[in-house]
Amino acid sequence: MAESRTKDLDINIHYITRVEGHGNIVVNARNGILEQCDLEIIESPRFFEAMLRGQPFAQAPTLASRICGICAVAHSTTSHRAVEKALDVKLTQQTELLRRLNYHGEMLDSHVLHAYMLVAPDFLGVGSVIPLAKTAPDVVLRALRMKQLAGDICAAICGRHTHPVGMTIGGFSHFPEKEQLLQLKDRLQALSSDIDATVELFQGLNFPDFERDTEYIALWKEDEYCFIDGQIKSTDGGLWPIEEYRNITNEYQQQHSSAKHARNQRQSYMVGALARFNINFDQLHPKAKAAANALDIKPKCTNPYLNTAAQVVEVVHCVEDAIQIIDRLLDAGIRWEEPTTPQRYSGDGAGACEAPRGILFHDYSIKSGYITEANCIIPTGQNLANIEADMRSLVPVILNTSQEHISQQLEMLVRAYDPCISCSAHMLEVKFV
Amino acid sequence: MTKNGKPKIAFFDFASCEGCQLTVVDALQTYPDLLDAVEIVQFREAMSEKSEDYQVAFIEGSCTREQDEERLRAIRSQAQLVFSLGACAHLGGVNTIRIWQSQDHVVQYVYGEMGKRFNVYSPRPIDAVIKIDGFIPGCPIDGNEFVRIAKALVRGRPIRLPDYAVCVECKLSENLCVVENGKACLGSITRAGCNAICPANGSGCDGCRGLLPDANIGWLKVALHEHGVPETAFAEKMKLFQSYQFTGLSSSDVA
Numbered sequence: 001m002a003e004s005r006t007k008d009l010d011i012n013i014h015y016i017t018r019v020e021g022h023g024n025i026v027v028n029a030r031n032g033i034l035e036q037c038d039l040e041i042i043e044s045p046r047f048f049e050a051m052l053r054g055q056p057f058a059q060a061p062t063l064a065s066r067i068c069g070i071c072a073v074a075h076s077t078t079s080h081r082a083v084e085k086a087l088d089v090k091l092t093q094q095t096e097l098l099r100r101l102n103y104h105g106e107m108l109d110s111h112v113l114h115a116y117m118l119v120a121p122d123f124l125g126v127g128s129v130i131p132l133a134k135t136a137p138d139v140v141l142r143a144l145r146m147k148q149l150a151g152d153i154c155a156a157i158c159g160r161h162t163h164p165v166g167m168t169i170g171g172f173s174h175f176p177e178k179e180q181l182l183q184l185k186d187r188l189q190a191l192s193s194d195i196d197a198t199v200e201l202f203q204g205l206n207f208p209d210f211e212r213d214t215e216y217i218a219l220w221k222e223d224e225y226c227f228i229d230g231q232i233k234s235t236d237g238g239l240w241p242i243e244e245y246r247n248i249t250n251e252y253q254q255q256h257s258s259a260k261h262a263r264n265q266r267q268s269y270m271v272g273a274l275a276r277f278n279i280n281f282d283q284l285h286p287k288a289k290a291a292a293n294a295l296d297i298k299p300k301c302t303n304p305y306l307n308t309a310a311q312v313v314e315v316v317h318c319v320e321d322a323i324q325i326i327d328r329l330l331d332a333g334i335r336w337e338e339p340t341t342p343q344r345y346s347g348d349g350a351g352a353c354e355a356p357r358g359i360l361f362h363d364y365s366i367k368s369g370y371i372t373e374a375n376c377i378i379p380t381g382q383n384l385a386n387i388e389a390d391m392r393s394l395v396p397v398i399l400n401t402s403q404e405h406i407s408q409q410l411e412m413l414v415r416a417y418d419p420c421i422s423c424s425a426h427m428l429e430v431k432f433v
Numbered sequence: 434m435t436k437n438g439k440p441k442i443a444f445f446d447f448a449s450c451e452g453c454q455l456t457v458v459d460a461l462q463t464y465p466d467l468l469d470a471v472e473i474v475q476f477r478e479a480m481s482e483k484s485e486d487y488q489v490a491f492i493e494g495s496c497t498r499e500q501d502e503e504r505l506r507a508i509r510s511q512a513q514l515v516f517s518l519g520a521c522a523h524l525g526g527v528n529t530i531r532i533w534q535s536q537d538h539v540v541q542y543v544y545g546e547m548g549k550r551f552n553v554y555s556p557r558p559i560d561a562v563i564k565i566d567g568f569i570p571g572c573p574i575d576g577n578e579f580v581r582i583a584k585a586l587v588r589g590r591p592i593r594l595p596d597y598a599v600c601v602e603c604k605l606s607e608n609l610c611v612v613e614n615g616k617a618c619l620g621s622i623t624r625a626g627c628n629a630i631c632p633a634n635g636s637g638c639d640g641c642r643g644l645l646p647d648a649n650i651g652w653l654k655v656a657l658h659e660h661g662v663p664e665t666a667f668a669e670k671m672k673l674f675q676s677y678q679f680t681g682l683s684s685s686d687v688a
Contacts, residue, residue, distance in 0.1 A: 054533075069452020163573065165636050
């Protein structure tokens, strides 16, 4: 340890790769003392909240989905919910089921992309998924099969995953045929060997051993593993209605950084698959609980690297839940429904969904059918303070290892959060001196 | 070309949602032969390796600040062929919605006083800054169209985009006409190639692939009026992806 106390360290990872959007990691240590440990957000800001103002309410979700190519369905669904609450639009049970099924499509797509194509290369010693196509074709083909099915679920319900077109305020403008649902169900059931192999693959990966307890926040419902609506729940205790989101996110700006951070009951909190897993474990499908057991994670899990393992658990859950939803849709008889019309054309509404990478809020004011105010709070923004707290806690522990190793561990840490930097609604370009 | 005769390809992103690169990742994985025929040397979203030695550049996203121009010119000076990838690069896309407001006001609304540190300007398409050799339209791009264009590139064949309207594809698919259903749709003035995916899903075309060279805007406005579509709906749709182009249209078109 004597060596680490005197160590100097300069890490500047410019453009973290295999993440969505542009970010840098900057770490400086002098004489073993950590001077700087930051995740810089260098994405060009896109000002979606200003762009949403003036949009006719029905067009808001079309624009909002363009915040992110990976979580387009999450942004679109959350935007729909904000408008629907503002204008008092009630949804039918079929609409709610179709939205959940569609949502599972995106969750599967995003988690498979992240776990297989962005995270797994670190553990398999390659720079990307591309060489794996030759060295481990069965792994890549399996990921592709799962992604293909995920995409086809979204395509059957809303035309495509990026960017959805069949969803509309109050319902849908397009409906899957009964035959399509039956085919999707068959393919979901046939996926079980791929699911087992996925759990086995990630079970075998040697995730870094690092624990740091923090506050975990996710949406919660009593009777389902919640992705849409519900209430806001914390592992530190507390259950709040979605409308009170500003009291939980408490966005603040720091001297050293112009990116907005968030904190609730501690200095930072974590959102995403691991937070959902920690809060909603009881509502997981039994097969997903079995997968968690196989992956050796249980709530409350405080190793952020295991966010990827929690995603794998959610993959199992989403496949099983999707099968159940299809059964319910088929039992009730899938049918054409005209979208429910608004009860009014002015009002305020806050929508919340769990994007693949964590809780997402859209909050709109609408006057005479046009958006007048908009606020969007995205998961990666909420995670920033927590990622930096992890980095500050991790670096001193590994300071006496090689600079290369430290860089790799930090980059893997940031990647584990599955950051989505393009969702830059609330992030600033950060410059450090 | 590399020694093995494979073209070296690089992908770059500016202000965008990265959905087009995601579509490329999905499309390439479904066409391993195509992936074999090229050498991808830079693709930050998907790979860690990186080289500045490339012949073909695909650029996603709009130019939104002066420092972007510098990076764009560097790409232009390296690449023999530069393509805009998707509506943000090709048209300016949704990023250009904010050109109707003062940029100071936009920055202030989202970031308050802290926003003053920004150096953003009015967003623009890539060809407003550098010469491009072609574009792949759409928000997002169509994966099959990307593959078709990439194959043509590899074989040294000319690249052609459909020069007919989305309406043509819509009719061929026997979709119900959304305009007859009272919805605004830009399908009759927008370049085809998406297989009319929005009307096929019951929603009017948003024009994300850009105007046809001989788009008859005047006639579309008459048709929309005849079907009881509110007058404001046309401009609202046009501004979604084509605010940059819309500012240049004649006042009779804008009204």
